Structure formats: structure tokens, C-alpha cells
Amino acid sequence: MSRLLAPLARAVTYTRWLHLLVGAVIALVCGSVYPGLTRPGYGEWALMLLIPVPLLMVAAVIPVVRRAEGLQARMMLFPGAHARVEGGQRESEISVAPSASWRDRRRTAVWLVLRLWAGCAVAFVTGQLMALALELVDATSGGPAEAESLIPVPVHGWACALLVPVPPLVLIYVVAFAGRLMASASLGLLGPSAAERLAALEERTEQLLERNRIARELHDSIGHALTVAVVQAGAARAAADPAFTDRALDAIEETGRAALEDLERVLLVLRESAQPASRRPTLTEADRLLDSARASGAEVDAEVLGALDTVPGPVSREGYRILQEALTNVLRHSGTVPIRVAVTVDDARLWLDVRNPLPSGAPVNGQGSGSGLRGIRERAALLGGRARTGPDGGQWRVHVELPLG
Known part of the structure; x- marks a missing residue:
């Protein structure tokens, strides 16, 4: 009725x-x-x-x-x-x-x-x-x-x-x-019409790509800051050493400040503000990531071959994020274990290689399906490169190859 x-x-x-x-x-x-x-x-x-x-x-x-x-x-x-x-x-x-x-x-x-x-x-x-x-x-x-x-x-x-x-x-x-x-x-x-449908589809695709890019930025920067802060706080409590606690608080402050800058930059993009967004970090500032990981208690052995300042801006910025996510994954899933970082630059390509021992009880095969690892592969693919993540001889390895052209 x-x-x-x-x-x-x-x-x-x-x-x-x-x-x-x-x-x-x-x-x-x-x-x-x-x-x-x-x-x-x-x-x-x-x-x-x-x-x-x-x-x-x-x-x-x-x-x-x-x-x-x-x-x-x-x-x-x-x-x-x-x-x-x-x-x-x-x-x-x-x-x-x-x-x-x-x-x-x-x-x-x-x-x-x-x-x-x-x-x-x-x-x-x-x-x-x-x-x-x-x-x-x-x-x-x-x-x-x-x-x-x-x-x-x-x-x-x-x-x-x-x-x-x-x-x-x-x-x-x-x-x-x-x-x-x-x-x-x-x-x-x-x-x-067909042309209008195509234009709408292209606009929708651009919006989705921008959303994915912003999601990756937030995941990498904020996730890294929170992981470092959690590890540092736990280590400071376990150490019960005032000097170590001071260093941990300094590391948390520096990491938090960098995360706030990243967050403000992303919010400016979302608001379509006329105010220029802050500059995104590049691989020339990779020491900040390595020092942050060391301050968390991890032993980081880094080797840089080639001039990082010759790497093009887009490749250098994405490389920084890839390295940041790789170090974050180590701290989050393996704790303060020894980390081996190798960055190599030649005339045509940039190689990033991050290794760490697998914790006991970890799976010995698989490629990893977390959002962070997926983000690493997506960043590499967008630049025409490739990324391999997974166990390698008793270690977890993140190997990324990015073309400079």
C-alpha cells in the first residue's frame, strides 16, 4: 500500500x-x-x-x-x-x-x-x-x-x-x-558525451593519485615519527639513565618537529592554500634519518657512494621517503637491531639497499604486504624504477633501483 x-x-x-x-x-x-x-x-x-x-x-x-x-x-x-x-x-x-x-x-x-x-x-x-x-x-x-x-x-x-x-x-x-x-x-x-566521460574519468584518476600520494606522505612521515618516539620512550624507561633519557627526548623532539612540518605541508595541499608549502626533504638530509634510528638504540652502518646532490629533485625526495619507511619498518618490526644502509649513485641510477637481521620467529619467505612496503613499491614504480622487499639469507632486505633520467 x-x-x-x-x-x-x-x-x-x-x-x-x-x-x-x-x-x-x-x-x-x-x-x-x-x-x-x-x-x-x-x-x-x-x-x-x-x-x-x-x-x-x-x-x-x-x-x-x-x-x-x-x-x-x-x-x-x-x-x-x-x-x-x-x-x-x-x-x-x-x-x-x-x-x-x-x-x-x-x-x-x-x-x-x-x-x-x-x-x-x-x-x-x-x-x-x-x-x-x-x-x-x-x-x-x-x-x-x-x-x-x-x-x-x-x-x-x-x-x-x-x-x-x-x-x-x-x-x-x-x-x-x-x-x-x-x-x-x-x-x-x-x-x-564520450569526451566528457573521458575528462571526468581523467579527473577522478588524478584525484585518486593525489589521495594515494598524500596517504603515502602521511604514512611515511607520521609513522616514522611515532615509531621513533615509541622506541625512544621505551628505551629511556628501560635504561633509567638521565643522560640517555635526555638524548632520547632530544631525538623525540627533533623527529616530532619534522613530522609536524610534513603534516603542515600536506594540510596546505589539501586546503589548496595560496601559501607556499614547506620544502620536502631530500636524500642530502638522509643523515637526519640515520641519526634518528641510532638515537633509538639501533646500530646503523651507512655507506654512501656517489654525489647525492646530483640526484634530480623528484628522485631524491622519493628516495628519502623510501629510506625513511625502510628504517621505520626495521624499528617497528625488528626493534633496535643492526641495520646496514647502502646508497649508491652513478650517472644513470640510484640504488638504495637496507638490510637487517630477521627477528626470531619471523617468516622466512614472502614479499611483505603491509601498506609501508606497498608504498615503497608504488613510489619506485611511479619513477620508472623497481623495488624488491623480503627475506634474503636470514636478513630482511629492501632493495630499490630508481632511474635518474
Whole structure:
């Protein structure tokens, strides 16, 4: 029963009704000029349906007409969630861009003609059924029944009172059905073109790539800072040495400050602020990462071959993040174990190699599936390089190769 009565309570039924009636306005305007609206016959009705068609064809050539029709369809055929209609969010499938091709113009022309004829049909049915309802009211009161509708009044007298609500109810259901058909037609005729769909897909892809990049930045910088802080705090508590505690607090402060800078830079990007974001760290500042790991109690043996300042900016920045994540994983999963770091630069490539002993009970095979390791592989792939992570001869190894070109 609720499903049967739903069209009566939905706002979309009445906005679609209005949308259909507006489509008939141009026919009424043209008909008022010729052949006239005084008791038109069937021939005159046919002329009113055909005379505006050339005007609509000309209007469809104007690019902005498609935008106007798209906006009307969005607001009146798909008025949103408040209309309590299934698929109420499908208005996004209606294009509001001007016509960009002759195919768009042809679809707009078909839509305008369809809207004209559907509007005239609904206007005719509306007039007939409302006239029938008034005739039933007159027949109930015993007044003279002037036949304005094509449907004859079936009975006279008080029994007509029971039939008075029938024409408005039938009208609403007819309008609801016609509105649903019109909404379906709008998705095909006013929907985005292939070029618009491709542009939207490219924009969505760019947004997803940017989200992934920001997620990697936050994971690497904030994750590293929190890992170092946790390890340092635990080591300071276990050592019970004031001097060690002071060094641990200094390391936590420095790491936290760097993480706050990274966080502020990412927030500036998210807010699209005009204020320039802070500079991202590069491999020339790798000593800060190594010192942070050493301050956590890990024994870090680092070897750098080649000039890090010759590495291009994008490669150097991503290399810094890869090294940061590799050291963070060691501290998080293996604790303060010896770490071997090798950074090699030649004319064509940058190699990063981080090794540490596997803790007892760790798996001896597998490539690792954590978000940090996945981020390392993604960073390498985006630069055209490759990354291998996993056990290697009783050690956990992160080996990354990045091209400099």
C-alpha cells in the first residue's frame, strides 16, 4: 500500500509535472498566434505540435541551450534525496556542459522535440481530467454540466461525489509514469558525451593519485615519527639513565618537529592554500634519518657512494621517503637491531639497499604486504624504477633501483 501511495507524497512527482508542463509553453505561445487557442480541433492541435519544431532545431544548435536543459533536468527531474525517490542522486549523470559537437546538438534537438510533445500530451491530459473533475462536482450539486472534457460524466446526482477524487488521482499516477519515462530519456539524451566521460574519468584518476600520494606522505612521515618516539620512550624507561633519557627526548623532539612540518605541508595541499608549502626533504638530509634510528638504540652502518646532490629533485625526495619507511619498518618490526644502509649513485641510477637481521620467529619467505612496503613499491614504480622487499639469507632486505633520467 505504501508503494502504491508513494507517488502522491513524493516531491519529485510534482517537480517532474511542472517540468513537463513547461515544455508545452512554446506550443501554446505559437498556437496563440496561429491557428489560435479557441476550441482547436485535431488539425489545429497537430499544427501546434509541428510549428515549434523548426524553432527548437535552431535553438539546439546554440551550445548553451544544452547547459540550460541539463540544469533544468537536474533540478526538476532529479531534485535530490529530499524527494524520496529511488536513484535520487542520478542527477550527476546529466551533463551541464555546453554542446561540444554536432552529436551533442543532435541529441539536444531530439530532447527538445521530445519535451515539447510530452509536455503537450501531459498538458492535454491534465486539462481533460481536471475538467472532468469539475464536471463531476457540477453533476453532484445538480447544476448544469457543460461538457468541457472528452470523457462523459457517467452518472448524475450524489453518486458523482464518490467519483470526484478519481480524475485527480488518475492524473497524478499518469504524471508520475510520464515523469519517470522523461527522466530515463534525459539520461540518454542529456547525459555526458564520450569526451566528457573521458575528462571526468581523467579527473577522478588524478584525484585518486593525489589521495594515494598524500596517504603515502602521511604514512611515511607520521609513522616514522611515532615509531621513533615509541622506541625512544621505551628505551629511556628501560635504561633509567638521565643522560640517555635526555638524548632520547632530544631525538623525540627533533623527529616530532619534522613530522609536524610534513603534516603542515600536506594540510596546505589539501586546503589548496595560496601559501607556499614547506620544502620536502631530500636524500642530502638522509643523515637526519640515520641519526634518528641510532638515537633509538639501533646500530646503523651507512655507506654512501656517489654525489647525492646530483640526484634530480623528484628522485631524491622519493628516495628519502623510501629510506625513511625502510628504517621505520626495521624499528617497528625488528626493534633496535643492526641495520646496514647502502646508497649508491652513478650517472644513470640510484640504488638504495637496507638490510637487517630477521627477528626470531619471523617468516622466512614472502614479499611483505603491509601498506609501508606497498608504498615503497608504488613510489619506485611511479619513477620508472623497481623495488624488491623480503627475506634474503636470514636478513630482511629492501632493495630499490630508481632511474635518474
